[in-house]
Amino acid sequence: MHLIVEFTYQYKVREAVFEKIGRISKILDKEDKVLIIRSVWRSFAHQKLLRDRRFKIIKKEYPDKSEKEIIKIVSYFIASEKKSIHSTGVAVDALIYDLKKDCVMDFGNNNGLHLELNKTCYPFHPDITDQVRKNRKLLISLFDKENFVVDPKEYWHFDYENVIWAIEKGEKFVLRNRLLFIYSTLCFILRMNNNHSNPFLKMVS
């Protein structure tokens, strides 16, 4: 299994996600491609560092904007420490390296590993070339098969069994299932108690 990781960086991930990443890597191996893991679990300190770095870039780009306006722009792509899904360990940022071409695949907004944060980060933005669309489709389909959901704003970010995942997969469905389970358990208890002649429970059922 080939994985490209940065050795100075501490990678932490939940076990279920680790196995999924492994299976995706094996599929890419056969195509002479390598899964690049850019980020998985991120500490609050790391998230703050990313936000501070982005803040400086935006401030330079828009010197007349207020701090509040700059924070709003920064938050569009980089969440605050406490809101970051990466702190849960079930969000993965990934790209693909093409061994035959000896470079990171072209995903439209990337120069190698560097990502430009702009509107073309939307997974299937209309202003991307057919080749870029094809490359993104490959990345997204691999994660999709492992039951991840792609972030609607970032084609490289995938969520698994976290709040974003529940919303994308249908939160109502998850909640309904839980409620149905509680309801059927209650019915079972009532039935059992009826058999044991509990007058109150008989009345309720």
Ligand SMILES: [Zn+2]
């Ligand atoms: Zn991410």
